Structure formats: C-alpha cells, structure tokens
Amino acid sequence: MLWVTWRQHRAALLTGLFLLAAVTVPTLVSGFAMHEEYRAAGIAACLTDPEARAGCAQLLDQFTAHYGQWGNRMIWVTFLPALIGAFVGAPLLAREFENGTWRFAFTQGVSRTRWLLTQLTVVGAAAAVLALACSVLFTWWRGPLDAMSSPMRTAAFTVSPGLVALTLFALALGLFAGVLLRRTVIAMGLTLAVYLTVRITLEETLRPHYLSPLVRTDAQKAADALPPTAWVVDEGLITTAGNRLSDGDERKILQQVYDGDTVREGGAALERYLAEHGLRHYTEYHPADRYPIMLIIEIGLYLGLAFALFAAAAYLVRRRTS
Amino acid sequence: MSSDVAVQIDRVGKRYGRHWALRDCTLSLPAGRIIALVGANGAGKTTLLHLAIGLMPPTEGSVSLLGTPLKPGRPQTLSQVGFVAQDHPLYRGFTVAEMLRYCRKTNTRFDQAGAEGRLRDLGIPLNRRTGRLSGGQQAQVALTLALAKQPRLLVLDEPVASLDPLARREFMKTLIAAVAETDVTVLLSSHVVTELERICDHMVLLRGGRVRLAGDIDDLLAGHRVLTGPRVDDAALDGLVTATHGERNSHLLVRQPATAPTHPRWEAHPVNLEELVLAYLEGQD
Amino acid sequence: MFAFRVLDRSGVPAYLQLVDQVRRGLLLGHLQEGDQLPTVRAVASAVVINPNTVAKAYRELEHAGLAVARAGQGTFVTGNIEQVPAATYARLSGRLRQWFADAREAGLAPEQVRAMVDAVMDDERRRETA
Numbered sequence: 001m002l003w004v005t006w007r008q009h010r011a012a013l014l015t016g017l018f019l020l021a022a023v024t025v026p027t028l029v030s031g032f033a034m035h036e037e038y039r040a041a042g043i044a045a046c047l048t049d050p051e052a053r054a055g056c057a058q059l060l061d062q063f064t065a066h067y068g069q070w071g072n073r074m075i076w077v078t079f080l081p082a083l084i085g086a087f088v089g090a091p092l093l094a095r096e097f098e099n100g101t102w103r104f105a106f107t108q109g110v111s112r113t114r115w116l117l118t119q120l121t122v123v124g125a126a127a128a129v130l131a132l133a134c135s136v137l138f139t140w141w142r143g144p145l146d147a148m149s150s151p152m153r154t155a156a157f158t159v160s161p162g163l164v165a166l167t168l169f170a171l172a173l174g175l176f177a178g179v180l181l182r183r184t185v186i187a188m189g190l191t192l193a194v195y196l197t198v199r200i201t202l203e204e205t206l207r208p209h210y211l212s213p214l215v216r217t218d219a220q221k222a223a224d225a226l227p228p229t230a231w232v233v234d235e236g237l238i239t240t241a242g243n244r245l246s247d248g249d250e251r252k253i254l255q256q257v258y259d260g261d262t263v264r265e266g267g268a269a270l271e272r273y274l275a276e277h278g279l280r281h282y283t284e285y286h287p288a289d290r291y292p293i294m295l296i297i298e299i300g301l302y303l304g305l306a307f308a309l310f311a312a313a314a315y316l317v318r319r320r321t322s
Numbered sequence: 323m324s325s326d327v328a329v330q331i332d333r334v335g336k337r338y339g340r341h342w343a344l345r346d347c348t349l350s351l352p353a354g355r356i357i358a359l360v361g362a363n364g365a366g367k368t369t370l371l372h373l374a375i376g377l378m379p380p381t382e383g384s385v386s387l388l389g390t391p392l393k394p395g396r397p398q399t400l401s402q403v404g405f406v407a408q409d410h411p412l413y414r415g416f417t418v419a420e421m422l423r424y425c426r427k428t429n430t431r432f433d434q435a436g437a438e439g440r441l442r443d444l445g446i447p448l449n450r451r452t453g454r455l456s457g458g459q460q461a462q463v464a465l466t467l468a469l470a471k472q473p474r475l476l477v478l479d480e481p482v483a484s485l486d487p488l489a490r491r492e493f494m495k496t497l498i499a500a501v502a503e504t505d506v507t508v509l510l511s512s513h514v515v516t517e518l519e520r521i522c523d524h525m526v527l528l529r530g531g532r533v534r535l536a537g538d539i540d541d542l543l544a545g546h547r548v549l550t551g552p553r554v555d556d557a558a559l560d561g562l563v564t565a566t567h568g569e570r571n572s573h574l575l576v577r578q579p580a581t582a583p584t585h586p587r588w589e590a591h592p593v594n595l596e597e598l599v600l601a602y603l604e605g606q607d
Numbered sequence: 608m609f610a611f612r613v614l615d616r617s618g619v620p621a622y623l624q625l626v627d628q629v630r631r632g633l634l635l636g637h638l639q640e641g642d643q644l645p646t647v648r649a650v651a652s653a654v655v656i657n658p659n660t661v662a663k664a665y666r667e668l669e670h671a672g673l674a675v676a677r678a679g680q681g682t683f684v685t686g687n688i689e690q691v692p693a694a695t696y697a698r699l700s701g702r703l704r705q706w707f708a709d710a711r712e713a714g715l716a717p718e719q720v721r722a723m724v725d726a727v728m729d730d731e732r733r734r735e736t737a
Contacts, residue, residue, distance in 0.1 A: 356659075495652055495655050501658060502648035502651045502652060516616065519615065519621075520615065520656045520657065520660075521655070523657045540620070
C-alpha cells in the first residue's frame with residue numbers, strides 16, 4: 001500500500017519539492033542580505049531605545065520601506081495550503097470516483113479504511129513537512145521585520161508553524177469535497193472557495209477575539225505609547241461613565257469641532273473638546289507576548305477542523321456504494 | 323461440474339435513499355459454472371454484482387460466499403474474489419507492470435508469472451501506460467489482474483459492452499481458457515444474449531430489482547415453449563409468460579415442459595434463449 | 608487434431624452441434640477409431656464456448672458409444688458408426704449433388720426440397736415396414 005500511495009502521488013510530491021527549491025534560493029539570498037543590514041545598521045538598539053542615537057526613526061522607516069514590501073509579498077504562501085488542498089486533496093478521492101478506479105482499488109485485498117489511512121498518512125505527512133519547511137524558511141526571513149511590528153497582525157502569523165495546521169485543514173477539506181462531489185474540477189473549486197472563506201473569516205473576525213484584548217484609556221491617543229509590536233484591535237472614545245461612543249457619534253464630534261476644516265488647528269482643538277466634555281481615548285490591544293498563545297489557539301482550531309473533515313471523509317468512503 | 327453453491331443470496335434487498343434497487347432476492351449460484359446475469363439497464367444487475375463481491379453491504383438479508391457469510395469490505399473476502407468492473411477501470415498513468423505491482427502489493431495471493439505470461443501471449447507490452455492501450459487491451463489487462471488473484475469467484479460487470487466484435491471474442495477466449503483450467507465460478511452481466519448462449523450455462527434474469535428467472539440454461543429452454551394457434555384474447559393459461567397476437571392467430575410463450583399435453587388446435591415449438599430472455603424482460607409486474 | 612465449430616443462431620444447441628460434428632466426421636472418415644479428441648479446455652477456448660458444454664457433448668458421445676474417456680489420457684474415438692465407404696460416398700454424393708442442381712433449376716425452394724426428401728424417406732420407410 002505504501003508503494004501504491006507513493007506511485008499515485010509522486011508527481012505531486014516532486015512538483016512540491018521543486019517549487020520549494022525554487023523559492024528557497026532567492027529567499028535565502030535576500031534573507032541573508034536583510035539580516036546583515038539589520039545587524040550592521042544597529043536597528044535592534046533603535047528598537048529598544050528610540051533615542052539611542054540620532055536618525056533612529058528615519059533608519060526604521062527606511063528599513064521597513066525597503067523590506068516591508070518584500071515581506072508583504074510573501075503573503076503568497078497563504079496559497080500553499082490552498083494549492084495542496086485543491087491539487088492534492090480534492091483529486092485524491094474525486095479522481096477515483098470519477099474514473100471508476102475506486103471499484104478497482106476497493107476490491108483488492110486491502111480494506112478501504114487501511115487504504116484511506118495509508119493515503120492520508122503519507123500525503124498528510126508529506127504536505128506537513130513541505131509546509132513546515134516553508135514556515136521555517138519564511139519565519140527566519142521575517143525575523144527582523146517581526147521585531148519591528150506586531151507578528152499577530154502581519155504575515156508572520158501566516159508563515160508561522162500554523163501553516164502546517166492550515167495545510168492539513170486544506171488537505172482534509174479537499175479530500176472531503178472530493179468524496180462528497182466525486183468530480184475533480186468541482187471539488188477543486190469548492191475547496192478553494194471554502195478555504196478562502198474560512199481563512200478570511202478566521203483571520204478578520206475570530207483572530208482578534210481568541211483572547212479578550214487588553215484595554216487602556218488615556219487622555220491622549222494611546223497608540224503612540226504602546227510598543228510597536230503590540231497589536232491594536234480597536235480604538236475609540238469613551239465617556240467618564242464608561243460608555244463607548246459609536247462611530248456615528250464620533251463623526252458628529254469631529255464635524256462639530258472642525259466644521260469640515262480639519263487642517264488648520266491640527267489635533268489640539270479636538271483634544272480640547274474632549275477634555276471639556278469628559279471624553280477619553282480607549283485602545284484595545286494584544287501585547288506581543290500573547291503571540292504564542294494566540295498561535296496555539298489558531299493551530300488548535302485548524303487541526304480540529306482538519307480532523308473533523310478527515311473523519312467525515314473516511315465515513316463517506318466507507319459508506320460509498322455506487 | 324460441481325453441485326456446490328458458490329454464492330448464496332438470501333432475501334437480499336438494497337436500498338439507495340428511498341429507492342429499492344434490489345428487493346427480496348433469493349438465489350443459489352452453483353459453483354464451477356459461468357453464470358449470466360441478464361436484465362435491462364437499472365434492473366439492479368450492478369447492485370447484485372457489487373453485493374456478491376462484498377463491495378457494499380445489503381440493506382436487508384444476507385450473502386454468503388463459498389459457505390461462509392460474506393463480510394463486506396474485509397480483505398479476506400476481497401482477496402477471494404476477482405472483479406472486473408464496468409469499463410474495466412485502470413490507473414491511466416500506470417504502466418501495465420505497475421498495475422501488476424499494485425495488485426501484487428495489495429493481495430495475499432498473486433500469480434505474477436501467470437499474469438506476465440498471459441499478457442505476453444496477448445502481445446500487451448508491460449512497459450506501456452494503460453491509458454495508451456486499446457479498449458480491448460485494457461479489458462484484457464483488467465481480466466488478467468482479476469485472474470492473477472486466483473479467485474474462487476470471478477465477477478465481471480458488462481465486460482465486453484464497450485468492445486468491438488474481435489476484441490469481444492478475444493476477451494471471451496482468455497476468460498474461457500482461464501476458467502477451463504480452474505474451478506472458478508464466473509458471474510457476468512451482459513446485454514449480448516448470443517454471447518451469453520455460448521459462454522454461460524446458468525442464467526439469472528432481473529427485472530425491476532427482482533429475480534424473474536434463474537436456472538441452468540438447458541433446463542430453462544426445456545421448460546418453456548411457444549404455442550401457436552387461433553387467436554385467444556384472455557388466455558388464462560398456466561405458466562403464460564407473454565402472448566403476441568395477430569388478427570386471427572396468437573403465439574403464447576409458456577412455462578411448461580415439452581412433454582406437457584397440448585390442445586390439438588395448438589402447435590408447440592421450442593424456444594431459443596433470445597426469445598426467452600426478451601419475453602421475461604418485457605413481462606408485466 | 609479434430610477441429611470443431613459452433614454456430615450461434617443455428618437453433619441447434621451447441622453441445623448437439625459438437626456431437627453431430629463428431630458423428631459426421633466418423634461417417635465421412637475425417638475421424639477414425641482410436642483418434643484422440645482435443646481436450647475439453649482446448650475445444651472450449653478454441654471455439655469460445657462454455658467448457659461444461661463441451662464436457663456435456665463428450666458425455667453424450669460416450670453415452671452413444673462413439674467415444675471413450677481414458678483416465679489421464681483423454682477422450683478417444685471408438686468407431687462404432689458404419690463408415691460410408693469412400694467409393695460409395697463419391698458415387699452417391701455425386702448423384703445427389705446432380706439431383707439438387709436439378710431441383711434448383713426446377714425452381715424448388717429449400718423447404719420444398721426438404722419436404723420432398725422427407726416425403727420420399729417416409730414413403731421408403733413405410734414400404735420397408737409394410
């Protein structure tokens with residue numbers, strides 16, 4: 001059964017290894033250059049104490065401008081799980097049903113359960129190793145950038161070891177779609193659509209609330225006082241009684257203070273107005289040290305989903321009769 | 323010829339959703355025979371074949387294979403059975419040799435040398451991808467794989483439906499040669515009655531998910547005849563299967579032995595297999 | 608080795624076709640006493656026919672005393688049919704062929720020919736018994 005699995009997926013595996021190699025080379029080259037510049041320019045010192053020497057702020061800006069763009073582009077690894085889900089997971093069973101080969105595979109002297117478990121183990125392990133390799137490579141690359149901004153908000157989260165969980169989730173999703181629809185192309189499409197929906201929902205809606213954010217209220221805008229690695233989730237105005245103003249109310253205040261003319265007086269007029277009316281700023285944020293816990297929660301979520309989908313796929317395969 | 327039972331099917335039914343594909347089906351398939359499974363599309367042939375090899379469990383009733391209750395999906399069951407599915411599916415990207423390896427790795431018994439010899443005799447190269455073989459060659463490969471498992475029961479689902487007459491003949495030749503060497507029981511479904519007449523000696527006919535006719539073909543032919551005579555509109559005849567009427571005459575296909583007495587106004591003729599099969603396929607419920 | 612053939616739509620059961628071919632082979636001298644018949648397996652795969660049908664034909668031949676199975680060796684012809692002597696065959700078949708040609712020329716359809724042959728044979732048989 002091991003040989004069978006290897007034979008059926010060797011093309012995909014070799015493609016995966018080839019892509020990994022193709023990506024590794026430029027990443028290593030640019031990565032070493034960036035790490036070297038980070039060290040040589042003494043950016044770490046600037047981060048711990050912005051007043052360490054003159055031009056720190058400018059230095060940080062330059063560095064971010066130069067490499068941040070690169071780092072954001074690396075968001076494409078988001079598609080690695082999608083590719084594995086659509087091109088490995090979805091066809092794994094869909095193609096067997098589409099071509100009728102399931103009637104061949106399931107009438108040899110191997111039970112379906114063993115057949116499926118072997119395929120899952122081999123393909124899953126290969127996908128996980130590939131994802132882990134990508135994760136290690138890109139996390140190393142991002143090291144300097146992550147020291148300068150919140151890893152939770154940025155692509156750091158994407159390229160973290162969470163990538164492995166995400167990949168297994170996508171694989172399971174593809175597998176489930178394949179056995180459910182029994183049509184390769186449709187299953188691939190569904191896998192992509194559901195993957196993106198789940199991922200975007202999780203990232204945008206759920207991730208800020210894995211843990212309840214810390215809140216601080218200040219007379220001045222607090223964001224500047226927080227370290228740059230903190231992840232600000234929400235900001236707004238709050239009354240002395242503790243009621244948060246709605247967006248509409250905030251807009252009314254701005255209207256009232258500036259009367260459509262924001263430029264002339266800068267922020268001072270607003271601050272004056274706020275003080276007069278007993279309003280203060282509030283900020284919801286996650287400090288950087290929460291990153292590991294948030295990551296573990298997200299990994300747990302994806303692994304849970306993956307397991308549920310694997311189980312559902314196995315159930316359908318065992319039941320499938322025609 | 324053995325009188326043992328290869329497959330015993332007892333009050334078996336199979337339901338898909340709310341539709342019964344097979345209902346109240348009781349059959350004894352004799353061992354060592356080549357058994358034809360006949361029926362229109364959707365009559366439940368494939369369902370019955372899949373049940374007989376344990377590809378799926380019946381909704382009700384029980385199936386036993388060579389005297390032991392059949393446990394669907396179990397490797398022990400599956401390795402006793404050779405199965406050539408409809409359109410003989412193979413992995414198109416695999417070479418013939420890789421297909422052999424697939425089967426060798428997944429079955430407890432596999433006659434590699436025999437399979438290679440058979441393919442060599444057929445002139446099918448081992449290093450060719452199965453997707454590049456002709457339809458007839460693909461069918462031969464699928465049959466060779468099933469035979470190499472040295473099964474006790476060989477099941478073929480419409481094995482020659484997609485083949486041209488020459489490939490059909492070649493396929494059947496391989497099948498017959500293999501069957502004559504062993505005591506394997508063969509169960510095959512087909513539409514081509516003339517083919518079945520040569521190959522098969524036992525027949526099961528399905529209509530609407532139920533068994534309508536089953537037995538040795540010679541017995542079935544001997545047990546039916548056509549009576550030709552003056553037109554009768556409501557023939558309440560014992561064992562009437564079908565009646566066709568002309569303006570003044572009628573042909574009645576009846577289930578009765580050739581020795582049964584006939585009314586002098588009726589002339590009795592023997593039936594052939596095609597006539598018999600069509601009569602039962604047309605029958606009313 | 609003797610070669611068999613089986614026709615699909617002849618209306619004659621396959622095993623009877625095989626029996627008839629052995630019978631005719633004996634009559635015409637294509638088969639002689641002591642000849643070995645091909646194995647069941649060989650016949651079955653050569654003419655693509657159920658092996659049990661061939662076995663049934665062979666049993667039928669044994670039953671009729673035309674063949675005998677020797678354990679471990681095969682089935683052998685026992686020439687129990689009076690063979691038509693070659694000279695007689697040549698003489699009579701030639702005249703029969705001539706007669707058929709005449710019948711065709713006279714515009715007789717095959718079933719009319721058959722009916723005539725049957726009628727003549729019946730008459731002869733009746734005259735013999737009388």
